[in-house]
Amino acid sequence: QSALTQPRSVSGSPGQSVTISCTGTSSDVGGYNYVSWYQQHPGKAPKLMIYDVSKRPSGVPDRFSGSKSGNTASLTISGLQAEDEADYYCCSYAGSYTSVVFGGGTKLTVL
Amino acid sequence: EVQLVESGGGLVQPGGSLRLSCAASGFTFSSYSMNWVRQAPGKGLEWVSYISSSSSTIYYADSVKGRFTISRDNAKNSLYLQMNSLRDEDTAVYYCARIYDSSGYFDYWGQGTLVTVSS
Numbered sequence: 505q506s507a508l509t510q511p512r513s514v515s516g517s518p519g520q521s522v523t524i525s526c527t528g529t530s531s532d533v534g535g536y537n538y539v540s541w542y543q544q545h546p547g548k549a550p551k552l553m554i555y556d557v558s559k560r561p562s563g564v565p566d567r568f569s570g571s572k573s574g575n576t577a578s579l580t581i582s583g584l585q586a587e588d589e590a591d592y593y594c595c596s597y598a599g600s601y602t603s604v605v606f607g608g609g610t611k612l613t614v615l
Numbered sequence: 616e617v618q619l620v621e622s623g624g625g626l627v628q629p630g631g632s633l634r635l636s637c638a639a640s641g642f643t644f645s646s647y648s649m650n651w652v653r654q655a656p657g658k659g660l661e662w663v664s665y666i667s668s669s670s671s672t673i674y675y676a677d678s679v680k681g682r683f684t685i686s687r688d689n690a691k692n693s694l695y696l697q698m699n700s701l702r703d704e705d706t707a708v709y710y711c712a713r714i715y716d717s718s719g720y721f722d723y724w725g726q727g728t729l730v731t732v733s734s
Contacts, residue, residue, distance in 0.1 A: 507659065512691065525688060528646050538718045538719050538720070540719075540721070542721070549710060549724040550710070550712075550721070551724070552720060552721060552722050555715070555722075556718050556720070572700075593659060593660050595660075595719075595720070595721075597718060597719025599719075600673040600674075601650075601714075602674050604662040604719060606659055606660040607659070608659045609659040609660070
């Protein structure tokens, strides 16, 4: 199972919006609505931000939203804040735990 | 409050063994499937192993199959990972993570424990 493809880095100024893409195949991202996104600050554990493509867990600000089109999922962060600066990972579950695959991660820099 | 606390990491020589533990609290441990996910230094996340709530179903990534064994003790609210025949490429922070079975997302993570394989 190949890793999902994410841009290595994205950046934006406070208040702006940024979108992080996550490209897979019809066997993972495109075939199932089981894409999740995780935020990871340096030295910290990952934190679930989006699940089932577009659902937000309790406590996650509504500035974070997810979507999917074909084989590409996206995480959009609007109204960027300094604390959003972190690494973001997408993950696809294709109905079997042996097919759980993560993206390579995207470093978000808030300018 | 859900808490997952890993322990057991450390420095081990190639070919050696190590046993990781994850102590769970704040939820009914016996009702949830659990996983180990690892992250090599400066790298991304890699799923390692899955165990169902009753231990009846277990999966491993190809990279660790035959060398690692996942287990759990629901009476002790604990998850384990026995790692044998360790290789340099097993060096990573190992996280235990609770999984929501229906959709395959990891809703809670521990803080991780570092395993370093080096001579």
